[in-house]
Amino acid sequence: MDVDWQIYIFAFLVGGAFALVGQLFLDFSRLSPGHILSGLTVLGGILGGLxxxxxxxxxxxxxxxxxxxxxxxxxxxxxISEAERSGIIGVLTGMFELTSTGITSAIIFAFMVAVFFNPRG
Amino acid sequence: MVNKKKKSLNQRQKKYQKMAKKEEPKPAYLSNALRAFFFGGLVAIIGQIFTDFYRLTFDMDTQEAGNPAVATMIFLGAMLTGLGVFDKIARFAGAGVTVPVTGFANSVASAALEYKKEGFVFGVGSKMFTLAGSVITFGVVTAFIIGLIYAIFIF
Amino acid sequence: MKKVGSQTFKPQNPPYLISTGVVAGPFEGRGILNEYLDHVYDDLNAGQSSYEAAEKHMMLNASLICLNKARKTPEEVDLFLAGDLLNQTITSGFTALELAVPYLGIYGACATSAQGMGLGALILDGGYASLIQTATSSHYGSAERQYRYPTEYGYQRRPTAQWTVTGAGSALLAVEGKGPRITLITLGKVWDLGIKDPFNLGTAMAPAACQTLIQHFADTGRGPRDYDLILTGDLGKIGGALLVQLVEKEGGFNLRENYNDCGMMIYDREKQDVHGGASGCASSALVVFGYIYRLLKEGRVKKVLLVATGALHSPTSFQQGENIPAIAHGVSIEA
Structure with a gap:
């Protein structure tokens, strides 16, 4: 069983750092959570591109x-990876290749939550 | 006449905003920041536990195991929203739980839940992404531009 | 003329406030106003299917309690003046449907309680009616989802944010009867001092309250000492502190002795985490129709000036970058 225990320390630090950046923007700027999360997504995209x-x-x-x-x-x-294989059209076809899990599960679980629960205030 | 009135109003506005700024209580910057860091790290550790669990149980590589781990975290975020506790956790932990995918799940599930009263089509169906939609839109626009740059200049 | 000064109206025969009714949600029931409420719901939904339906149920119940106390029926009511925060003031419209009375919908955001009393008093003194009912309401859940986020959305409120009161209040005004009387009505102008933050409404509304107060004093020749109590509707902690400074600076009046804000008189601020205090139409309605009405009837206070404030923005105007304009109406109630 090869579990790299060290990664837990780095996971904590990096995961905490992302949240910290978000919190500092929330508290010091007057931006809404929607602005901050969109901004972090764009940031992740740019870092990914680099x-x-x-x-x-x-x-x-x-x-x-x-x-x-x-x-x-x-x-x-x-x-990028689909663009490498099939050119410009790959940008369109490959876009959701890796994020399908996140979006699909968010829709399915949110839908189930809406079926089975009611807001509690 | 109207212009003159406007000018003096602008001065009053500036003066008042200065005065209001002094009265305004500030958020608890330090404790908010510490809590966000701690909970952000904690969520990452839980995510890592799930990643390792899927990797070892189903014999996946690390990248493959990330998918079910993300799905599990989204399930947890949505479930805690349905149980009515996510908003209470977030009030305490702030960005610690809203920056990770648990927050994405909460923004989708809370909208789906809230607009259920307007029916499943107009409410749940159309309004589910009122809050999370901007994340997807800006993520896709960013990725499209970067993808184009790669497709045209790099490959 | 029954008008004094530039913005104040003085009825010749001041109408009587013959009855009131107030109901509130569970969170308000745990606050310091509890014993002055006619009914406290133990559920935010009030047994209804949605927050909006719950709010309507509350306004209807408050109105019926108010009629009952005065032994009146809806048939005797000449006019029902009501307003609330929801789009198209649906709470008031649906309540008027159930009461089956002639109805005028009014909107002054959280200044609606004073607007309803003031307008009702003017119509009564004009001789057009003998019995007018007014009502207003707000609801935490329906206001959150209309103005801010879904109720289950996880976010931290800024320390300036105020908590929307769940509840409704109604009052009956009559040409003849027993009770405190409405002696002066100062109707306010709309003011915009450039505040944009929808999580800091007390700050946006304080200048409107200041102008209405100073104008009221100028029109009537009265001062703060002529009242036992001066109340604002829902400026909260920050707006209230700003008002005291503004009135002192701009009008030279001292409010430090007998001023309070209804938004600070509902919740137990040590145990209930409501940040800047209460807000919403029901804030001034619960305090004035519940607590203050009882004090006036028991003779514990004789003269009260209510200056209810309202922020006249909408989520659309805010998102399009407009400032938050505000209004304040003053009503003097004397035993």
């Missing part, structure tokens, strides 16, 4: 895959 986000994932595991920025990175990775 090839840095994948390195961060190797280093910090879930510390980099859990924050919403990884969604931006995954969109970019999907678009």
């Amino acid at each position: 090839g840095l986000y994948e390195k961060l994932i190797d280093f910090a595991g879930a510390g980099a895959t859990m924050p919403i920025s990884s969604f931006g990175n995954a969109l970019v990775q999907g678009a």
